[in-house]
Amino acid sequence: MILIIKLLLLSFMGIGDGARILAPFFSPTPSHYMMTNAIIRELVKRGHEVTFITPFSLAKENLGPNYREILLHHYDSWEDVSAKMNTKSALDMIDLSGMTHMRLAQHIGIQSTDFALAHPEVQDLIYAKDKIGKFDLLLAAQFYNEGALMLGHLYQVPVITVAAFAYANYFSKIFGSINPLSYVPNTVTGRTDRMTLWERLENVVFSTAEDVLREVSYYLAQDAIIEKYFGKLLPEVPTVKQLERNISVLLINSYMPLTYPRPMALSMISVGGLHIQPPKALPANIKKFLDDAEFGAIYFSLGSQLRSADMLPEKIKMFLGVFGSLKQRVLWKFESDQLSNIPDNVRIEKWLPQSDILAHPNVRVFIAHGGLFGLQEAVYHAVPVIGMPFFFDQALNIKAGEAAGFAIGLDYRTISEDKLKSALNELLTNRKFKTNMDKASRIFRDRPLGAMDTAIYWINYVIEHRGAPHMVAAGVHLRWYQFYLLDVSLIILIVTVLPLLTLYAIYKRLKSLRCKKSFDKKTKSE
Known part of the structure; x- marks a missing residue:
């Protein structure tokens, strides 16, 4: 029966002619495109025509005549942040x-949106004639590039957004759901869903601050960019908040058990791990290195934004010392040739096919920074993790791994030889970590439909149903005080407090009259 349902769903995904999809993605963060590029490739493969606006080219992949690319000049966010x-x-x-971190993400989003909309080919799209009917869907990033939503407004097409990270608390207002802050942690706090009183207070403060910051600063900045590039074209330019109401579906890069249960709108779809492909053959030298690892191997990578080569010399020396004392082999993504005194059991490479390495049966531990894509790959291939989070959602991801019992978190600032040895020894010798990771992997893989098929299904669904307005919660149209029931709370407060104040006023008046009568009697008697 399940097989029949899957076949019916898959057949629905391919109905009709291919759609024409405009996909503006402005983010300068390379890792986010692991998810985005995977979706673009699959859409083209399934017969859709895609116009992809991106700072990271796919031209070398020769995706065929259905693929058109507008390559943005790369906005160097790191140089901006560093300065x-x-x-x-x-x-x-x-x-x-x-x-x-939150403010930096917003700053990068504002700058990259401004940078992208100024591109000549994007300007051609903005000022093109006869826009209606040229596209069937806008597919855009849900990551501080809301100016891209204006293209959906111009071409009058449904909008789907893609979040290359897990749930963010600000999604709730955009998609009409409520986040109970008592157990839904804010991304930047690094908390779990089981918080103490003070952690819940911190969660409320951060989440409220984020909401206020978006309202009084961030939205205004994005609105100014929209006015800058579209103001001369339209008699009335919608605000970002108005544009967000037109989002039909959000594809979120998350799935159990790497996220905590929370209320979600029907339009929020979990597709975490869709970038993971069947393992490819490893380069011969890497394969031999791992094949010959009699006691297993450890893989160490800090991802695409962080560089092991930038670590302090004493940290590098400490890692090499610990690795050299192990009987396991260590494969380390290290971005420089200038590394001396490398132990015989350690191999360094500037680039490595991470998911394919984690799929190797001899890899027993993954030392990582806690980025979501790498953690998903570790869970998919059932490799326990030592996590050293640095920023944004990484601490939250590692906390989720610790809560599930398959990860150990370490602080890069205070990591020592003893702490690293202890963590490695735990993961290599304590069977419970591997058992918990195997369980997590089964949960992550067990879905009614694969992650990519789920994403493609909902993309086709929104196109087929002209934006699927029946999926959009009424909460998106409420003002903030209505959404949080502050107007109702005020009425309840007035109805409750006003009678009490009236009774108190009457009591005070009667008491005053009694005192006055008593005083008058006393005066007369004298």
């Missing part, structure tokens, strides 16, 4: 507060 925060490398961002 703004006086940091030498991305590793230094570990010392920045959660609120600072």
